[in-house]
Amino acid sequence: MTAAVRSGNGDRHSGYDATWFAAAHSKNLKHQQIVNTVVCEKKVTLYRTADGVVHAINPVCPHLGASLGHGRVEGDNIRCPFHGLAFNPEGRCVEVPWGAPPIRPSVQHYRVHENNGFIYVWVSETEPAWTPLHLDRSPFTYAVTWEATISASPRDMVENAPDYQHFAALHTMEAPRRTAPTVFEKHVMSIRLNAAGFWVNYPTLASLNAEGTGLIHAHVTMPRTAFRLLEIVTQTPADQGTSVLRVATYANATTFLKGAARKGADRLVSHLAHWGATHQMKRDIFIWAHRVYPEHAHLTKGEEDIAALRRWMRQFDEAAPQPDPPPAA
Numbered sequence: 571m572t573a574a575v576r577s578g579n580g581d582r583h584s585g586y587d588a589t590w591f592a593a594a595h596s597k598n599l600k601h602q603q604i605v606n607t608v609v610c611e612k613k614v615t616l617y618r619t620a621d622g623v624v625h626a627i628n629p630v631c632p633h634l635g636a637s638l639g640h641g642r643v644e645g646d647n648i649r650c651p652f653h654g655l656a657f658n659p660e661g662r663c664v665e666v667p668w669g670a671p672p673i674r675p676s677v678q679h680y681r682v683h684e685n686n687g688f689i690y691v692w693v694s695e696t697e698p699a700w701t702p703l704h705l706d707r708s709p710f711t712y713a714v715t716w717e718a719t720i721s722a723s724p725r726d727m728v729e730n731a732p733d734y735q736h737f738a739a740l741h742t743m744e745a746p747r748r749t750a751p752t753v754f755e756k757h758v759m760s761i762r763l764n765a766a767g768f769w770v771n772y773p774t775l776a777s778l779n780a781e782g783t784g785l786i787h788a789h790v791t792m793p794r795t796a797f798r799l800l801e802i803v804t805q806t807p808a809d810q811g812t813s814v815l816r817v818a819t820y821a822n823a824t825t826f827l828k829g830a831a832r833k834g835a836d837r838l839v840s841h842l843a844h845w846g847a848t849h850q851m852k853r854d855i856f857i858w859a860h861r862v863y864p865e866h867a868h869l870t871k872g873e874e875d876i877a878a879l880r881r882w883m884r885q886f887d888e889a890a891p892q893p894d895p896p897p898a899a
């Protein structure tokens with residue numbers, strides 16, 4: 571559900587939940603391990619079976635309510651820590667330790683999708699019509715990954731990209747020039763712009779694609795240099811007023827090198843790009859923590875893409891459609 575005004579600071583999540591949200595970096599869930607997290611105020615337990623398949627469940631044990639998130643993975647099954655009942659990957663009870671017949675109720679599973687180094691879950695009761703695109707990470711040999719819990723509205727991150735007018739004031743960049751019209755098509759928003767000044771004051775061609783409200787990937791190049799970057803940024807509503815940002819930064823600039831020299835250079839360039847991007851993102855995070863996200867914004871000429879974004883976002887709202895935001899003046 572959405573309300574008239576909702577802040578990112580202490581308010582509940584937005585209700586724009588009919589989308590894939592990252593629940594973990596893949597590397598943080600090893601075989602036969604469990605990760606507990608919160609997505610859209612719902613407890614979600616992830617576990618990876620012995621053969622590497624990830625499952626996402628509501629951790630409440632259907633026997634007497636203990637948390638399966640504190641249990642253990644045995645082969646393909648998860649076993650509850652309280653009385654030891656075991657549940658298979660379909661959620662069905664397959665063993666009661668004292669030999670009684672298995673109980674009938676099942677563990678509730680969420681849809682889960684793993685690609686590009688992230689584990690995504692779909693906790694909405696709606697049916698997903700898409701899954702996150704596979705991205706070609708083969709040009710890269712190294713990624714910097716991080717995650718942080720922040721105070722923000724779930725819509726702050728996705729609105730950050732088409733809000734071009736904040737780039738100069740907040741990020742001290744040149745006003746970015748779009749190199750192509752912004753495209754909103756189905757669940758994808760595509761932005762092409764020259765973001766000179768993001769790292770250095772040099773032409774910086776960025777291709778930003780949002781898939782739903784929780785995932786943006788950016789491809790960045792600098793003409794006449796070999797610099798190339800892929801950054802995957804996810805924002806996941808967690809508990810009231812908080813979101814978890816999970817980011818992976820891949821970069822390189824010296825593909826002519828080979829072997830260990832190439833890996834070392836990629837590592838250095840990725841860390842430099844990560845440092846620069848985080849430096850800028852911290853400015854956004856500060857604004858989001860103190861911002862009241864207005865449902866009806868007073869937009870000016872030059873902010874048409876924010877209005878278009880807000881119309882596009884309604885497809886992810888589980889609640890009733892909202893009225894159109896006012897057109898730009």
Ligand code: FES
Binds near residue numbers: 633634651652654
């Ligand atoms: S509560 Fe899980 S086995 Fe009893």
Ligand SMILES: [Fe+2]
Binds near residue numbers: 736740741
């Ligand atoms: Fe920003």
